[in-house]
Amino acid sequence: MRNKNKPSLNMLTIGPVKRWLLMGLFAILVTSCDDFVEIDPPNDQLTGVVVFDDATTVNAALIHIYTGLRDQALVNGGLSGISFLLGLYTDELDLYSTTLPDARQFYDNALLPSNNSVQDLWGNGYNLIHATNAIIEGLEGSTALPQDDRDHFLGEAHLLRAFTHLYLTGLFGELPYLETTDYVANSEAEKEEVHSVFSKVIADLERAKTLLPMNAGSEKVRPDRWTASAILARVHLYNGQWEQAWAEAIDIITNGSYSLNTNLEQVFLNDSPETLWQFSVGSTGANTYEGHTFIFTSGPPPTTALSDHLMGAFEEEDARKVQWIASITDGTDTWYHPNKYRLNTNSGTTQEQSIVIRLAELYLIASEAQAHLGNLYEALNYLNPIRERAGLAPLGMMGQSDLLDAIQQERRVELFTEHGHRFFDLKRTERANSELSDTKPNWEARDMQLPLPESEILLNPNLLPQNEGY
Known part of the structure; x- marks a missing residue:
């Protein structure tokens, strides 16, 4: 999965999973002013399996994901987040700007598979899913962390993976539920029916419940x-x-x-x-x-x-x-x-x-x-x-x-x-058609889900068929 404005999973998964974490941690430690927690991991520990053997560096990797959710991905509060976009898409918001063509498509219920905001919702979401998978795989292979720390971090990662997939399937319907960082597997992943995605979301959340602190x-x-x-x-x-x-x-x-x-x-x-x-x-x-x-x-x-x-x-x-x-x-x-x-x-x-x-x-x-x-x-x-x-x-x-x-x-x-x-x-x-067809002139039954990004279908034809009506 790849968004044209973000690194592809191919870029993120060349070499060991630790390479991605090292890059993410370096970005956090050098450029981020985030204050989820105070962190100051020693630079000489950001190598190899030590990333997963030290609570401070694993914690920093998780902060990287929370920062992505807050700043870029699905639930961010900005113009690329669903509070804004779905407010326009339904009947909560009116659009006044004339310089936001992607938002205009949401407001007019005239989305195209090439819409940049649609591609960002998908791409940013799957990039964060990849990040959680990297953490899960690394922690499952770690034996040095205290059990309480390992469980806590694994619980957060399983919750974040479920949370992101839940929003993605709500937007796009059938889609892959990715549980690995394997690039070949992910690049060829097939869509799953929504009930299957829900089942895996539930399984991840149930696992999180057993691992997270009260x-x-x-x-x-x-x-x-x-x-x-x-x-x-x-x-x-x-x-x-x-x-x-x-x-x-x-x-x-x-x-x-x-x-x-x-x-x-x-x-x-x-x-x-x-x-x-x-x-x-x-x-x-x-x-x-x-x-x-x-x-x-x-x-x-x-x-x-x-x-x-x-x-x-x-x-x-x-x-x-x-x-x-x-x-x-x-x-x-x-x-x-x-x-x-x-x-x-x-x-x-x-x-x-x-x-x-x-x-x-x-x-x-x-x-x-x-x-x-x-x-x-x-x-x-x-x-x-x-x-x-x-x-x-x-x-x-x-x-x-x-x-x-x-x-x-x-x-x-x-x-x-x-x-x-x-x-x-x-x-x-199942009220969307009856409640929005009168208030949104261009609303159609197809609008119950967004189009799959055309850039992703070109990369992975297994995502076909495109959502009906697009």
């Missing part, structure tokens, strides 16, 4: 056992495995050290008790890429603004419409932008970090799972706390179909512009 630190910038359980809850929900989704979600809600933040203004601060996992920032006082992407201070918007369709989805009394959305006017027209993250400049002391998973999603997963299982009263017990926090009246008893609709509505206004939840929810519930 608590990876108060800053929540590294995933722990609860993070693995939260992603498992999401996967089981997507897979229609309601009992398993409920079990994972309720375990976190009941036994985890997390709580819903009753103050909407504080939900997205870096010390929120609601956060399970967030990305560390790149330098002292820095905040989120989402702030740079979505906040604007004068109209018309330079890049994007919230759509009328999303604004109209909020109930009149919903406090999220006030606390999580800001309005900008030029005296004649008014535009709105997400205000979950409120800082787009250095603030001296970091106040906001990009949240990957938060407890509110687990409440909504628990509610939906119970609704599907027919336990409607129990479902309301996990839906209503989200509503009540937003200043809305709790919902009373209703039929199963109406309750499932209410849960999807709540997910829409709770999770907007957070890593493509709207797209994935419409896709898995």
Whole structure:
């Protein structure tokens, strides 16, 4: 797999796997200002198997992956991340910029297999998968690390591999699940059906749960056992495995050290008790890429603004419409932008970090799972706390179909512009065509998945056939 703007896997895998790690570590130690943790590995140890025999260097290699997720790959908060791109692709965002042709294709639902953003989503994702595979292979061959360190690092790598594959299959459908750094095998890898990808995602996450510590630190910038359980809850929900989704979600809600933040203004601060996992920032006082992407201070918007369709989805009394959305006017027209993250400049002391998973999603997963299982009263017990926090009246008893609709509505206004939840929810519930065909003039059934990048098909014809409609 290769993205034209990134090193190919051929470049990354010539020679021993350690060569890749050495290159990645050198880049981190020389040029990165990352502060996930303080690291200062001795240069004379960055050779051979010592990379995998020293906790400091393995840790630095993992930081390299987290940095890639935060800055470049699928869930980054910038213009190449899915919060922006899928917000345009569905009905959350309107595009105002005239200088972003790739984003325009997303907004117009007119994607081509040559779209650079599509190629980046695929290429950056698979490059990070390759990196996790390199770490897994190296650690499995290491005997010098203390067992606790080895297990912790392996758990993180398995979680990261599952996490990345989960987003890729959500975007592209059938695709290869890569579990090796072998270039020949990867360059000829065939697509797997989505249920097979899900099964391997689940297996990786179950392995991660057995290996990760219960608590990876108060800053929540590294995933722990609860993070693995939260992603498992999401996967089981997507897979229609309601009992398993409920079990994972309720375990976190009941036994985890997390709580819903009753103050909407504080939900997205870096010390929120609601956060399970967030990305560390790149330098002292820095905040989120989402702030740079979505906040604007004068109209018309330079890049994007919230759509009328999303604004109209909020109930009149919903406090999220006030606390999580800001309005900008030029005296004649008014535009709105997400205000979950409120800082787009250095603030001296970091106040906001990009949240990957938060407890509110687990409440909504628990509610939906119970609704599907027919336990409607129990479902309301996990839906209503989200509503009540937003200043809305709790919902009373209703039929199963109406309750499932209410849960999807709540997910829409709770999770907007957070890593493509709207797209994935419409896709898995088979509502995309009915809900987007009226609001998005060019929406077609094919748009349920993105086209496979043409550059990848040229490199690996086993990826054929192209996704239907492209």
